[in-house]
Structures are given as C-alpha cells and as structure tokens.
Amino acid sequence: MKIEGKKVIWSEYQKEIADDNYFYVRSCIRQNFFPGSEVAFLRIMRDVLKKDVFEHPCHTTCSGIGYHGDVVPVETAMTVVARQFSLMTEAGYTNYVPSCITSFGLYTEILDTWHHFPEVEEKVRRQLKKATGREFKKPENLAHASDVIYKFRKEIAAKSKYRLINKETGEPLKVVDHIGCHYSKMFPSKGVGGAEYPYVLTGMIEEWGGQIVDYPERRHCCGFGFRQYLVQANRGFSIACSKEKFESMKPYQPDMIITNCPGCPMFLDRWQYVINEMEGKRYGQNGEGIPVFTYEEVAGLVLGYDPWDLGLQMHQTDCEPVLKKIGIEYSPEDKYNLAIIPSYSDSHKLINV
Amino acid sequence: MNKFGFGISPGRQIDYDSNNREVARYIFENEPSFRLCIECGGCSATCSTGNFTGFSLREINILIKRGENDLVRNALKKCMLCGKCTLVCPRGVNTRNIVVLAKRAFQKSDEYAL
C-alpha cells in the first residue's frame, strides 16, 4: 500500500477532539447488539485513561433511525437533539461524545444547518421551550467515541497486553477498516482523515500493531440503508452491499474487520452467516468467516480484557480465530456461561463516577 | 423464497471483463478518433433522429465502449447518418463513421454467430 501521499492528505484532516470531561450519549443499536462495547468504552475511559465521562440517565435516542427512515420529520429530530444538548448544558458539560455514527452524523448535520440558517435554530429553541421548557447551549466540541479512542490510541498502546500481530508468524494482522457512512461522508472535515482516507480506525490499528488493508470497495456502505434493512422485503439490497464488500476484500485475505458504526459490525457479521446459508460461501481463511469487531472490542482485546466480558459471544461469526492468532488467553467453556460475574466488578454498573 | 424472506439483489455494475468488447475494439482500430469522445452529449443534442426518438449517440458510444452490445444493436439502425453530430462534436470525433463501423461490426459478428 502506498501510504506516503495519503499520510500527507490525512495530516491535513486532523480534527479537534476534546481532552477530558465528556458528555456521553449511547447508541440504540449498540445497546442492543454490542452492549459490551459501550461498557468497554467507559472502562477504558475511566479505568485506563482516568477521564471524566458523564452519562445522563434521561438521555434518549436521537431519533436518527426514525429520521433516516423518513418517519420522523427534520424539525422533530432537531428538537429531540436539542433536548439532548439541554441535558448536557444542565449537567455542565460542553464536550459531546455520541456512541453512534448515525447520531454523530445527525448532530453534525443539525449543527451545520443551524450555522447556515440561524432562524432554524431559533425556531428549534422556541419549540423545545414550548414542548419541554428546556433551554440549551450548543456543544463546544463534538467528537464521536471512536475519535476519542483515536486520540488516546498511543496511551492505550502503551498499556496494552497484546499487539495485533500473528503470534505464529510475527506478521502484523491484516485488518479491514469500515467507517460508518455518516461519520465523514456528509462532512469530511468533521472526521479524522476525511471521507476518502478515513484515518480514525487506521490510526488505532497501526498504533496497536496491525496492518490496514486498502481494498477497492473500502468506502462502500455496509448496506444498512435504514428502510432497506428495517423492512424484510428490502433486505436483498442490504445484503448485496455487504457481499460486494466481502467479494472485494476477500483476495486480500483479511484477518479481521474493525468498524466504528453501530449497524455495520452487526450487518457485516450477520450477513456472512446469511450468505453462507444461502450460497455456502465464506470469505475468511480456512473456510471460516472474517471476524468483525467494534473498535472498543479491539481496544479491549489489546488491553487484555476477557473476550466474554467484551460481549464477543454475541457475534454470529466466530471471533476465536483472531483470538488464537493474537494469542489471547481465554476459556472457551465460559463463552456462553452467563453466571460469571464480570472481572471488573467494581465499576460493574458503571454509574457516573 | 428462502427462510430469510429475501434473496441477494444482483448487481447492476458493468463487468468489463465478461462483456464482449469486440465491437468497441473494431471501431477503435478503424476510427481512432473514437477515443477522443468526452461523452459531452453534443451529438445527442443536435441529432435529427433524437428529434423523433430517445436515440442518443452519446449513450450508444458509452454502451459500445462498455460492451453492452445488445442495447446498441437495434438502436443503431435508427441513425439517419445525416452527420450533424460530426459537425458539432467539440473533439472532432468522426461520429458518423462510428455508426457505420458499428453497424458493420454487428453485421459481421451476426454472420459469424449464424
């Protein structure tokens, strides 16, 4: 991979990410499908990096999926978002960190719209006041949770127990990154590395010992497409998009996929299962699937967290091949054991500290 | 329908490798100016036949280059060869000869197919 020129381009795209005192908002999809990831994020932020991360119990969905499913009008979405901002204002925070890419995209879009159309912002303020009596300040810094992890990738690397290196061969693991579309495609300057050469995950992987694979369909959407997945009749499109990506990455023999979007890891994971069921086709090495991870899961693995604490047992495509390659110690029999008390029992509930 | 209630949608991308681009090759060889086309659509805008039908030489040129021959074969016959396209082409492409050559190429390939 020729990365010299790309590095130059990426360097121009550095974005500002706050240092500390984050107001964290969760992702609907991740809470359902990757609960371990959000837990891991808070563990890393609080236990490893000793940062202040605050989560407000009254925050809700940003309504982004409803908005992009076109059932929620834009003004409603804006006002719901404005309510989230008011919670942040109320808690005394200014650095807003969403866990979800759809949310991140929606926040960016709304802030941009308000910037260009101040009258819309005024209207939303009036509506929020009317509906809830709330007022808000706009966040001073908006960063996606993956941006924050990217910012501290070196600190994480310094404290890591494992590196993304094949234990047997000593070669770096070949990693495919998949960036959520709404992370930087709408506003390239709001994402690390922009839309064409997104660096947010690449930076983590390179720092943690892995090697990024640049393949033709790297920037292709996973195929979620909101209504395209939500309605069964449309799912043929959704799966076809992911298949396009798998076909394109297969010749590069990737060891794993890393993502920063809520939906993408779920689709890239599940569609491998469905394609195998439908066509008997697998894309990984040795007739296996390609394990799909969220960036928090990868960070957690690198830091030596128990894979089953990270929720890897919720993946449909087995992650064990990667664990074995890295040489992570884990007990296979504990995978589906639900009686285990998490190893991090102190911050178990992860209530704001 | 399978147990999932949907199938995998087939792609609409054009596969250059599997398409037969013999016709394009034949034209490239016999009318090198075919390569100069920037697909601006000037030809389609001025076209006499385009006045009566959806005939578009620009589209035909693109399809031939892609090897989507089946979409071109019959459409080509609508051309009246009046030559207005050649006059308006900003790149000096001999558009008229392209049509003649394409027709000839199809005729030849049809004969072989028979």
Added chain:
Amino acid sequence: MGKLYDLLLEDIRFEEGLNACMNCGVCTAICPAAEFYNYDPRKIVDTVQSKDEDKIIELLKSETIWYCGECMSCKTRCPRGNAPGLIIMALRGLSQELGYFVESEKGRQQLAIKRTVGDWILSTGYCVYLDGITIAMHPEQGPVWEWVQDNKAELLNRLGGNYKGDGPGILRKIPEETLAELKRIFEVTGGMERYEKIESFSKTKAKEMNLELTEGIDNEYFRHIYKTNNGTHSR
C-alpha cells in the same frame, strides 16, 4: 414554478442539497443503491430541477425515491457540493405529507417503519429495542440472536448492562417524564402529525387493497408491506 417545487423549497434539506446540479452523474456512479436497484439519483435531481409539476407528482408516487439508503455517499463526491440524498429525504417527506407514498410498493413500507422504529421511539425512548427485534421478523440475525433473545436479562447483566433498570446504563428504563417530553416534542414539531398521516393514508390504501389493517404489526396489511417484493426493483 410549480406549487410542489415551492413546497420542496420549504424543506431546509432541499435548499442545502440542490445548488444548480449540472447532471454530471457522479452521484449515480458512487451510489450503492444505484448499484443494486433500477435507480438513478441523477435522473431524480434532473426531474426535480425541471420544476415540472406533473413529473414531480409522478416522482412522489414512484418507487424510485424509496431506493436510496441515505448513506450520503453522494454528498462526498458531488462536484457542486450537493446532496441528492437530502433531496430524496425532502421528496420522501413531501410524498408522505401528500399521501402519495401509498401509491408505490416501497412507499407503503413507511407504515412498517412507523409501527416499529417510529412507535418504539415514543414507547421506549429507543429507535430499536431488544424486545422488538424478534427472530420472526429478523431471521437473518441467526442462532446467536435466538440465544440472546432467550437469555437477554442474564446476558445484559453478565455484560454490565442495566436492562430495564433505573439510572444510566445500557438499555436502562427511560423515565416516564422523559418519554412524556419526547411525546410533547413530537406533538409540537409535527412528528405526531406525520405519524398520523402515515396511519390514515395507509388505512385508506389498505381498504382499497382489501387488506385487513388493525393496530400493531400482526395484521394482513403490515405483513404484506413488510414482506412483498414484486421483483421489479432490481435487475
């Protein structure tokens, strides 16, 4: 200038998404939906730019506006900084406002989205909610999901969640007063009105199609729109 075009202009997204499109087709080239659907965002923008009332009505009633996945890849590559995706969103909004969405197979699916995601937002505070993602509706979630569904409380507890619990945390119970605030927001900002329009137009259509439509998701019309694919949408 047509009345519909004026209506579209009222949508802030439309104003942002359409600055003198030159119909270059880059959006179509990059579009994942154009790759698998018989779909061409360039043509849609072309039609809208024509400001032709009849053509726009035809567009609002068509399947084609419902193919977009709103990934916004078009926004990245458009040489004029336009976003056909945003135009599509404006068109979809208008189609639902005017009730044209029930005229197309893909458009009718809006009711399915409203009755799942739409209703979850107000009832749970989440766009997607564990209890609603059933294996029956999501067979592609696979065996692992069956296990998750069977053991959701224990599993979330094992992973450090706060399933239906108080305070912050994963899948916590959203407080009643918060849900009430959300509902008020929907009422004030037109969200509720949109929901009602989707419901009422769908009911009329269901009657016309002679399909039974009751509350919830367990009825003929819902199953029909959720599952029917007439096979003409892709190659």
Added chain:
Amino acid sequence: MRFEPFIIPFNIGLYFILVYVVTRSVIWFRDLSRPDKLRLQRGFFGIAFAMSLKEIFMESLIHRKILKTNLRLGYMHMSLAFGWFLLIFFGTVEADIFGSKHLNAPYKAIFFRFFNPDHGRTGFEAVYGFLMDLILAFILSGLLLAVIKRFYSKIVGMKRTTHLKLTDRIALTSLWLIFPSRLLAESFTSGAYHSGSFLTGSLGNWFATFLPAKEMAYPFWWLYSISLGTFFILLPISRYMHIPTELFLIFMRNSGIRTGDKAGSYAEVQTYSCSSCGICIDTCQMNSSAGITNIQSAYMMKAIRNNDDVSEIADNCLMCGRCDAICPVGIELSPIRMIQRRAMEAENDFRNIYKGYFRSRQAIIPEKANVSLNYNFLGECEPEKADVLFFAGCMTHLTPGIKKSMIKILDASGVKYNFIDEQGGVCCGRPLMLAGQDKEARELINYNSQLIWKSGAHTLVTSCPICYKVFRESYYLDVEVLHHSQFIKKLIDEGSLKLNFLHKKVVYHSPCDLGRGSGVYDEPKEVLSHVSKLEKSDFEDKNSLCCGGSLANMKISSADKKKIALNAAGELTKNDPDILATACPLCKKTFSSVTPTRVADISEIVAEALNLNTTKKITNREFTSMKELAKI
C-alpha cells in the same frame, strides 16, 4: 520473299490481342442491360458514331483534355498515341504503295524497312521517308519525357505519378523499348544500305563508320518484334488495356450509356479505360492539402483491376467530383466509387475474377421479406397544403442564419409556402446513400416523398445542395425541385424581390454537390452579381474547390478536413473579398471556422440586400422617438 522468324513474336502478340479485344467486347456487350444494348446499337448508326470518331481522334490520339490541363503531360501522351497512330497509318500506306504488293499482312508495314532496305533514297520515297522519320522523332521526344517523368515527375508538371505493379513495369519497359529498338533497327539497316532519312539515315551512317551495321541490324529487329509482342500480350493484364478499351468506352458513352447505381459492363469498361495518367492525383485536394496520397481515383481503379480490397480507398473520399471533371478519359469515377461503397454494405464480400470486377446484378441477394424497418418511428405525416415547400435540411438547421434569411426572403416574395421541416425534419437520405446504405435511404426517401406529395406543392426549395442532388436524382417527385439560389434567381426574374445593391466584393465558392454534382453553376453567380460586386476566383465552375467538410468522406479526420478547408479558403480569399459567398450550409460552416473573412450563404446576402419598405418606416419611427427622448 523469304520467311523471317523474328516476326513471330509480333504476330503472336498482335493476333492474341485482336482476338482478346473482340472476345472481351462481345462479353461486355452481352453483359449490358437491355436498354443499354439498345442504346449502343442505336449509337452505332447515327450522329453518335460520328461524334465518337471525333472524340476518339481528339481524346484518344490528340489527348486534348490532357493538353488543356497540362501541356507537357499532354504532349507526352499525344506524341506516344498520335505519333504511334501516324506511324502505323503512314507505315501501312507506305507498305501498300511502295511494297511488293497491295494489302499486306500487318507485319509488312511494321518491319517495312527490313523488307525494303533500299527504299527511300530519292524523290517522293525520300520525302515519305522524311515524314516517317519525323513521326518517329516525334514519338521519341515524347518517350524521352515519359522516361524522365518516371524518375522525376516534376518535369511534366506533375507532383506525383502513379506507382506501378510488376506487369505494368514489364509492359512499360516493352513499350519504351519499341521505339528505340525500331530506331536502332532502322538506323542500322539504313546504315548498311545507305538509305533512310534525316534521323535513321544519319544515325545509320554514323554507326556504319565504326560498327558492322548489317550484322547489328538483325538483333534490333528481333528486339523490336519482341517488344511489340510482349507489349500486346501483357496488354490485358496491364494498365495499357486502356488503349483498346477507351475506344469502346467512347462509343458507349456517346450512345448515352451511364454508370448509374449498379455495377455492370459500363463500370467495367471504364475501369479498364483508366490509363493511370495520374491527373486525378494532382487535382485531388486530399492529396494537395491533406497529404493523403493513396486513395485517389487512379489508385482505386488500379485496386479494382487488381482485385484488391478497396474498402479503405472507397470510403476515404470527399466525392467532390474534381477528378470526374478533370479525367481526360471521362470516367465517371464517383459513381464507380459509390458502387464499391454499396458493395461493402452488401451482405457478403463478393468478387469474382472471371465474371468481372463488380458484383453482378444476379449475385446481389434479395432482401429478406420480414426485415423490420429501421425508421418505423417516423409514422404518418400530415403536412399543411402549400404551393411552395421549403425544405431546409439537416445542415441548414445547424446554420440558423440561412434558415432565417430564407424565411425573410420567402415572406418578402409573397409566395404561399410551407416550411416543412421547421421543427427539424427527416434527413433527405443522401448521407445514407453516400455510405452505401441505399435500402435505409429508400425508407427516408419514401417518408419525405409522402410528405411532399401530401402537401400538394408544385415547387420544392431546398437550401442544401446535398438534399437538392438527392431530391432530383433519387426521388420520383412530381414537383419542380429548386435549390434556393435557383429559386431566388426566379424570384428576381419575376420581380418578386426588391433588392438593393450591396457595395461589397464577393467571391463565390461553388459547392460540389450543386456545381459539379448537379450542374448548377450560373444561377448563384447571377444572383450574386445582381446584388454585389462578384469577383472571379482561380477556381470557377468545374474547377471549383471542395471545402473539405463533405459528408461523403467517412474516414477523414477532422484535422485533415481542416487542412483542406484552410487551403481552399486561403485560395478563395486571396484577393481579400468582403464576403466569401457559398450556396451550401456545410461549406459555410466549414469555411467559417477557418477564415477571418466573412462567410455567407447566398440567401443571407440576398436577405441583407432586401429592400423592405417597412424597414424605412421603423427607422423613422425610432428616429422620432429618439428625438422625443432627447427632448425629455
């Protein structure tokens, strides 16, 4: 008289070629279509015969046309052809008068000096001998030019000469050897017997001073005979076949036979008649301006004779007709080229060396009955009724200036007209025909014919010479077809147009399809001189240039087109005219892009000269309103 074996080669050659020519003629005659046969039969008994004889004398012997185009080249051809003819004629007379008996076998005349070595010493014999030597000298002077031309073609004022194939080379060599060997043979004989006139006698005497003249003579008589024999035998497979064929051609042409659309005997005869003189090469603008030197008609005829693939050559031609106009043999080169183009479009490539170079009528496979029409999208037409129809044509639609001017003129003339292709019409069909696609063209012709017929008009005016030519030649219409220049001329003559005189210097460029193509030379010039100062250019009428934009050339690149246009425009605007006038939208468009001089169509110039009474009124009104404005 004793038998001399050296006459054998000559006799074999002579009788072979006589038999061959007769057989060939019979075949050609048999292959003629029935009407053409009748034409030829009628042509043999009547004024056509006399005309043919005259033409044969003027063209085949004197080479008047070549002389007119190129004096030195003409002299070369004339000396060889006419000189040889005189030599044979006077030689036969000589043999008849001075020989041992009358009505000799041909060889007697040819080798007269050998059999009568003592002849010509005194009196009338000497005078006659002097004449024979003079004729030989005449031929030899031409031969000298020919030899030099072969190595240095500029000497005869030609930029290029044709390339030869092997048989042509051998035939040429034997032709060249005939006359020097005769000179030497006669000289040695004369030297030995002290006879001969100023050329053979003096040369012979001089040879005799240091050579054994009698012994030397015999081998040269052999060489003379062999050269003649070889030449005759090679005739059918070399370009020199044109010598006998041209006679046949002249008879056919004068009997009213024309090439037409189909291959046949006449095209065949014409192909043989080409002498590869190369005049068409120099006159071709593709050569002179664009440096394309392998597609000219001489090469095409040669390629047809050689049974080579002519597809490249046939397509790469502007069809301007300059070669047709200048061809000294009068071969209809463009129609023959068209036959080749059509043959390429036919389903299989059919050439039969035994049957002839062209596809015979019988070999053309009839169209399948169920072939769907290409242009069925055209549907039915419902034109408005009108007296005069204006058909702008595709090209005119690209030059709106002409269209607007024509509307202005038509409105001013007060005729009841209908602009039938105002919204862009169906092509006239000629571009398809030029590409050899006659069947397709016929569909368009049918559609347009219906349109014209349903309108009930009596006159069809078109602005485009391309359309004009095809409307006249390939449509079967019961209307008067006029090019707009003719129509305007008519209007002027009738007094329907009031025109001012524009004080502008105008040079007229005669479009190929209008001038050479349809023979309309005068009307445009008359119209122009009616409204402006028309100046002459170096390229008038039949010699007019092609603008290079011709639709007929399928192959030419735009860069080469431009070169031709640039040169042609440069020639025409040499004397700095105010306007370069033309009568063709295509010429206008082509020239406009290469010259700073204003290029205008006749209609535009006439529209400018229109004296509209209303114009004055408007100006007056404007003037007053201006004054009113000034007051305020």
